[in-house]
Amino acid sequence: MPELPEVEVVRAGLEPAVTGxxxxxxxxxxxxxxxxxxxxxAHFEAELTGRRIxxxxxxxxxxxxxLGSDDAIVTHLGMSGQMxxxxxxxxxxxxxxxxxxxxxxxxGPLSVVFADQRTFGxxxxxxxxxxxxxxxxxxxxxxxxxxxxxxxxxxxxxDPAFDDARFRARLGRTxxxxxxxxxxxxxxxxxxxxxxxxxxxxxxxxPETAASDLPTRSVNRLLAEVRAVLEKALAEGGTSFDAQxxxxxxxxxxxxxxxxxxxxxxxxxxxxxxxxxxxSFMNRSSHFCPRCQRVx
DNA sequence: GGAATAACCTGGATGC
DNA sequence: TGCATCCAGGTTATTC
Numbered sequence: 001m002p003e004l005p006e007v008e009v010v011r012a013g014l015e016p017a018v019t020g021x022x023x024x025x026x027x028x029x030x031x032x033x034x035x036x037x038x039x040x041x042a043h044f045e046a047e048l049t050g051r052r053i054x055x056x057x058x059x060x061x062x063x064x065x066x067l068g069s070d071d072a073i074v075t076h077l078g079m080s081g082q083m084x085x086x087x088x089x090x091x092x093x094x095x096x097x098x099x100x101x102x103x104x105x106x107x108g109p110l111s112v113v114f115a116d117q118r119t120f121g122x123x124x125x126x127x128x129x130x131x132x133x134x135x136x137x138x139x140x141x142x143x144x145x146x147x148x149x150x151x152x153x154x155x156x157x158x159d160p161a162f163d164d165a166r167f168r169a170r171l172g173r174t175x176x177x178x179x180x181x182x183x184x185x186x187x188x189x190x191x192x193x194x195x196x197x198x199x200x201x202x203x204x205x206x207p208e209t210a211a212s213d214l215p216t217r218s219v220n221r222l223l224a225e226v227r228a229v230l231e232k233a234l235a236e237g238g239t240s241f242d243a244q245x246x247x248x249x250x251x252x253x254x255x256x257x258x259x260x261x262x263x264x265x266x267x268x269x270x271x272x273x274x275x276x277x278x279x280s281f282m283n284r285s286s287h288f289c290p291r292c293q294r295v296x
Numbered sequence: 297g298g299a300a301t302a303a304c305c306t307g308g309a310t311g312c
Numbered sequence: 313t314g315c316a317t318c319c320a321g322g323t324t325a326t327t328c
Contacts, residue, residue, distance in 0.1 A: 001321060032305090061322075079321055080306080095306090120322065123312070193321060237324080252311045283302080284321050 060189025
């Protein structure tokens with residue numbers, strides 16, 4: 001499932017290929033890929049054609065490609081979305097939804113393919129608005145602008161402009177379980193089920209601990225572990241369990257080999273040897289060590 | 297207004 | 313072998 005490290009790997013792969021490129025044509029094969037777009041498929045295709053892409057930018061799990069300073073192509077990969085770079089004329093990908101043909105001044109013609117099995121991901125043309133703090137909208141651009149669809153999303157913990165004090169204050173105001181809060185993209189973006197479990201395991205915090213019960217030193221430790229886990233996953237190319245997450249060249253990441261909690265139900269905890277347990281949580285699952293991560 | 301939950305979706309794994 | 317069911321989870325609308 002693409003979370004911050006996986007989306008950043010995709011962004012970094014797209015950046016040199018799309019920056020400065022002209023959109024030669026757009027082909028929407030499945031309108032379900034445009035659920036975030038306000039207009040029709042024909043409108044999407046017409047509005048993008050002839051525009052020039054300035055950058056590839058990311059905040060949390062959102063990715064966008066600015067078309068000047070007023071609007072951008074916004075992408076969310078959802079559960080299974082992929083952004084693939086292909087040579088023009090390459091055969092259609094399985095679950096291909098949208099194909100954007102580019103003409104790059106240095107690299108020549110190139111295709112950006114959006115493929116998505118579960119159709120939770122989507123593309124849209126969206127307006128850019130100013131960031132409230134006047135800092136860069138996200139990684140990949142110095143422009144203090146962000147798509148309207150991303151404006152309500154908090155900065156991610158790897159963003160230099162992330163506000164640690166604001167994060168601590170939000171945790172102090174809510175009695176919800178800390179894992180639920182970590183997954184709230186308006187508190188800190190980019191963290192999904194995998195990295196929430198891994199960060200909480202590393203910080204030795206039970207996922208159902210009330211956020212407001214965490215002392216400041218625990219919150220600081222958790223934030224440090226969130227950053228460490230995200231950085232390590234990024235360095236290893238993200239987490240791939242199957243073919244659903246790949247980089248722009250279709251290659252898988254290696255972080256699945258480094259997981260300590262997520263998906264390790266019944267296997268011994270790397271710290272104490274006690275079996276990792278799995279419990280139902282918000283229509284999904286939580287994995288933790290019942291000895292190292294005790295409810296406060 | 298904050299918190300919790302359901303719904304959306306597809307395909308692989310599992311059980312019968 | 314074939315069919316039915318379960319499970320994975322990010323975001324958003326709805327409900328409490």
